[in-house]
Amino acid sequence: MPEGPSIVILKEEVQQFTGKKVIGVEGNSKLDIDRLQDKKIIAFKSWGKHFLICFDDFTVRIHFLLFGTYRINERKDAQVRMRLTFNDGEINFYSCSIKFLEGDINSHYDWTEDVMNDNWDPEKAKAKLLEVPNKLICDRLLEQDIFSGVGNIIKNEILYRVRIHPESKTGSIPESQIDSLIEQSRIYSFEFLDWKKKYELKKHWLAHTRKTCVRCDLPIIKNYTGVKKRRSFYCENCQILYS
């Protein structure tokens, strides 16, 4: 469920409820979700992996973490964390993290950090990357205040695509390679979006969970890399290690 493109899909799927009044609220959330009762949804937004339900003077932030799911106009056989009921349907959220953000949503988020946002600012991302040249690129790609929405799958696919070894030191990567990596963070995210909508996402993975490199036929290496120790899949032959 979790990476940025999946949240964009959710945002599109709930558009039918924009401007609608919440006529019922249930769920096992520990928060005071009753405050949504009879309130009108102004907009659905997203920032990376955050799904945002905006009301007049506050916003509900949903984060699905690793296992969260949702159902629209249907139910799953599990405890619901939050169910919003409307005149003509319902949204059900399961095993997600819910928070309230008070006031203007724009005061909580920098939209230029979200790789799928219209206001995405690649130059800003570049400046942030170069600020800390010693960190490994596999860690930096996962940082949500630089590449909001990029998750571990997208990380692996981008690095394979631009032929950079995940354990490369950021500051040692040639500038042109940094540029294409940043460019691909957005491009790949939108391809991910299209493929996911067609239920054919996994078919297009070239590195993530793969056994063999389609470029050179050598084995794809699986390693837990960086400070974050997340799975990296890469080809030692095709991806250059800048150290």
Added chain:
DNA sequence: TATAATGTTTGAAC
């Protein structure tokens, strides 16, 4: 059936 996985926060330990 045990394990690992598209993630993040928290608080203890250093």
Added chain:
DNA sequence: AGTTCAAACATTAT
């Protein structure tokens, strides 16, 4: 005081 790290949370496919 800043960093590092394990634990916690929760679900499902393999």
